[in-house]
Amino acid sequence: MTSQRVLEIFREITAIPRESGHEEPMTNYLLAYAAKLGLEAKRDATGNVLITREATDPAKKNVPAIVLQAHQDMVCEKNDGVQHDFSKDPIKYVIENGWMVAKDTTLGADDGIGIAACLAILESDIPSAKIECLFTISEETGMDGAMGLQSGFFTGKTLVNLDSEDEGQLFVGCAGGVNTMASFNYRPEKIKPGAAGVKLHLFGAQGGHSGDDINKERCNTVQQMARFLFEESKKVDYQLVLVDGGNKHNAIARECKAVLAVAPGDESALCNDFQAFVKALTAEFAVSDPAVTGKCEKVLLSSDAIDADTAGRLVSALVAVHHGVLAMSQDIPGLVETSNNLASVKMEGEVISVCTSQRSSVESAKDFIADKIEACFKLAGAKVQRTDPYPGWKPNLASEVLKLSRDAYVDLFGNEPEVKAIHAGLECGLFLEKFPDLDMISFGPTLRGVHAPGERLELASLDKFVLHLDEVVKRYPSK
Ligand SMILES: [Zn+2]
Known part of the structure; x- marks a missing residue:
């Protein structure tokens, strides 16, 4: 998987309408993507989508799946006086000084970049354990997807949430x-x-x-x-x-x-x-x-x-x-x-x-x-x-996926990532209600100004994020 490919997929996603509560076009895109790759996909009554790739590393055939998770919807905000119909117009963006920027609207890198990374992994030839990619709906308006998730929808015991905004930081907890x-x-x-x-x-x-x-x-x-x-x-x-x-x-x-x-x-x-x-x-x-x-x-x-x-x-x-x-x-x-x-x-x-x-x-x-x-x-x-x-997500500093993600980061970049938690909500807290034994982590590239016009993605941080995620998936369940 390369960051170039992730960006290519993300550019495709910027043309797909996906306001919270109206994720249908995005859902269809995901299901079509799975079909194109010959992968099994399903959708639950709430609208969440799961795409499964069986283990491609023969030594990991009996390892539980690693779940990669992103949300399908985006916040749709535009500047006063701007002509833009989020129900059909593609997002306009420019590349400027190393950033991808939507000047007059939100960009939707929150969480389109997480979706793109999942799809790039699914189509890659990374040898891995079974991968389950979970795409929730309506995160931005009350986490309806995460709330409606039923136990058993996925089988993995380890989940990587791709909805964080600071490269170099690993999130291990959130507030309820x-x-x-x-x-x-x-x-x-x-x-x-x-x-x-x-x-x-x-x-x-x-x-x-x-x-x-x-x-x-x-x-x-x-x-x-x-x-x-x-x-x-x-x-x-x-x-x-x-x-x-x-x-x-x-x-x-x-x-x-x-x-x-x-x-x-x-x-x-x-x-x-x-x-x-x-x-x-x-x-x-x-x-x-x-x-x-x-x-x-x-x-x-x-x-x-x-x-x-x-x-x-x-x-x-x-x-x-x-x-x-x-x-x-x-x-x-x-x-x-x-x-x-x-x-x-x-x-x-x-x-x-x-x-x-x-x-x-x-x-x-x-x-x-x-x-x-x-x-x-x-x-x-x-x-x-x-x-x-x-519900919240209490930090577990003895978490295995934290150790795995930290070690991968240090080996790749030679410096320690920051381990953090936030005093705000993430979908992870809700996942724990239905999947109490889930071991989770959240990380992503650097985004700024999310939820407002001018939202931007730092491209250098995308390179690092993609290398890191690739390495975590490759190493899972451990080096
Ligand atoms: Zn988000």
């Missing part, structure tokens, strides 16, 4: 997650006669991804707003009329608003306190989140307030609940093992909903952090519900 939703039913309470309205706004925080960025000590504006409200309740008698902050469950809250009703004459005291608070906040976050700021303005009040009892319990819970890293990995330096993101607080009807999102690479630790969050909101009298759980 669950969301915990708390809801407070409140009683609308009349605003006190003559009260003045004040709107507080925290904004300008960087936010970021609740997995990748949770250890960056960025400002969570929802929690910081609650902190101010908690402190201020000791000084100024206010009614809480509105609180609204954050957005998606997997994003750190960049903005939060609150509207308070105070006795006439108390507005300036409140605004002065808020300004002092913002000053302290910007000093606290001067390094990790320097643009966070806030403002205070007078507003007219048009709705009822949240009853004082509920408002007090809500604010206390938002202050008490853990946000950020709870534990670091003991095996992998620098890896966040367990975290919580206090994602959002929203009001609708007479309900205030708080969304939080827990992650951990250790399944039992994920349950524990979810328990802590649930307990905190239950103490505050909220109703609590867990949603959208997905």
Whole structure:
């Protein structure tokens, strides 16, 4: 297998529509490819495809298969004003300074390059054990393929996931997650006669991804707003009329608003306190989140307030609940093992909903952090519900496929690859549910700007990735 051939196949793939949920043309291409090579192929009810190549090394006839895995779909994003129909137009790309780049759309190297590498291996004359190539669907929109996978669909006990983005790094673990939703039913309470309205706004925080960025000590504006409200309740008698902050469950809250009703004459005291608070906040976050700021303005009040009892319990819970890293990995330096993101607080009807999102690479630790969050909101009298759980993949540094992949890398390139895990989801976590004994690793060439227009693939890293994968398949199950 050569990187030139992998690139040739990838160029073919760039012309095949494969938006998540619409992978049919890609699936047909894979099945036709298998037929052309005379290889057995099957598709499950979910849409996942498996192509099998029997052992070509006679000495490895009785060795379990090695599974090579990539996902069929791609994220379809384009720049504003660009004419491009992802359901039929081929992706346009250029080769520039050693990179393959799609300037106005996503390139789909995530994970088209993984598919191309699988197909190049299948058609190659590499002597190997049995190879099973697994192509899942809809990875980018919820990992539906991995979720729908049935035990027994493949037979291998070792899986190489080809959906990583940093050449020279071997991934051996990922986080699982669950969301915990708390809801407070409140009683609308009349605003006190003559009260003045004040709107507080925290904004300008960087936010970021609740997995990748949770250890960056960025400002969570929802929690910081609650902190101010908690402190201020000791000084100024206010009614809480509105609180609204954050957005998606997997994003750190960049903005939060609150509207308070105070006795006439108390507005300036409140605004002065808020300004002092913002000053302290910007000093606290001067390094990790320097643009966070806030403002205070007078507003007219048009709705009822949240009853004082509920408002007090809500604010206390938002202050008490853990946000950020709870534990670091003991095996992998620098890896966040367990975290919580206090994602959002929203009001609708007479309900205030708080969304939080827990992650951990250790399944039992994920349950524990979810328990802590649930307990905190239950103490505050909220109703609590867990949603959208997905399992993690705990790093196993004694893994055989890790040793094999590491040794192959060192022998080829003369330097150590980095062994890492990520605090975000990969399909590997879901595979473990159905195939608990699976030994896994994930690696790939260097991609940048994935999921956005301008996505690019570094060609020099593709050369190394292809050499490495070729060597791993050749050596499997061991040298
Ligand atoms: Zn991917």
